Amino acid sequence: MKKRIHLKPARFEDRKKAYEWLYFSDFSSYLNELTAETSEGAVPTLSQFKEDYAFFFFDGSRPEKGRAYLIILEDPNFKEEIGFITYTAFHLRDGIAEIDIWLKSLEYAGKGYGTEALKILTHELFKEKYNTIIIRPCLENVRAVNSYKKAGFKVTNFQSDYYKKEYLHQFAAGDCKNGEDLFMVLKK
Numbered sequence: 790m791k792k793r794i795h796l797k798p799a800r801f802e803d804r805k806k807a808y809e810w811l812y813f814s815d816f817s818s819y820l821n822e823l824t825a826e827t828s829e830g831a832v833p834t835l836s837q838f839k840e841d842y843a844f845f846f847f848d849g850s851r852p853e854k855g856r857a858y859l860i861i862l863e864d865p866n867f868k869e870e871i872g873f874i875t876y877t878a879f880h881l882r883d884g885i886a887e888i889d890i891w892l893k894s895l896e897y898a899g900k901g902y903g904t905e906a907l908k909i910l911t912h913e914l915f916k917e918k919y920n921t922i923i924i925r926p927c928l929e930n931v932r933a934v935n936s937y938k939k940a941g942f943k944v945t946n947f948q949s950d951y952y953k954k955e956y957l958h959q960f961a962a963g964d965c966k967n968g969e970d971l972f973m974v975l976k977k
């Protein structure tokens with residue numbers, strides 16, 4: 790039977806593995822090179838990661854700010870956690886959310902799993918109060934850009950009016966080295 794992807798709300802005890810999958814996996818050195826923070830220095834500590842991914846991502850207490858999920862791959866005889874996906878909304882205007890996603894290893898990439906997870910989460914967000922989803926991959930991360938296009942995202946110019954005024958300065962530049970990211974948008 791075909792393996793199926795579903796999302797499971799992440800819990801506090803999942804935080805360390807999400808951190809390790811991001812910074813200590815077989816794609817991490819590649820991704821760290823593309824990312825502004827890590828291309829210039831050390832990888833963030835787990836404590837720093839916990840500051841970025843605060844309690845509400847893991848306890849569901851502030852869905853208007855964001856939530857994290859484990860990506861699960863399963864068939865009737867088999868179940869495995871294969872990645873991590875979040876939406877974040879506290880920094881954006883009403884109705885807009887931003888997605889981040891990473892699988893735990895390249896072994897699982899290129900098989901459609903990440904794209905399927907994106908489709909599931911965006912579908913769920915559109916059933917809630919969200920009508921616009923953004924994602925900001927680094928330009929050189931072709932695998933990610935291809936996946937997001939397959940999930941329906943379109944490359945557009947940076948939209949400063951998507952951001953709450955007080956957060957624009959902090960988030961405008963994006964996470965990629967030399968501001969080299971693509972601003973991609975999916976509308977309901």
Ligand SMILES: CC(C)(COP(=O)(O)OP(=O)(O)OC[C@H]1O[C@@H](n2cnc3c(N)ncnc32)[C@H](O)[C@@H]1OP(=O)(O)O)[C@@H](O)C(=O)NCCC(=O)NCCS
Pocket residue numbers: 816820890891892893897898899900901902903904905925926927930931932933935936939
């Ligand atoms: C980005 C990511 C979530 C995408 O999920 P995925 O399951 O790998 O995506 P898919 O398999 O659906 O699609 C990837 C596409 O890129 C293509 N691709 C794969 N490897 C590629 C490569 N090295 N160069 C260019 N394209 C590549 C695939 O062929 C596929 O397109 P296709 O289905 O049209 O052939 C996943 O690859 C990942 O976690 N990567 C490492 C972490 C990362 O980069 N996270 C994103 C940070 S913004």
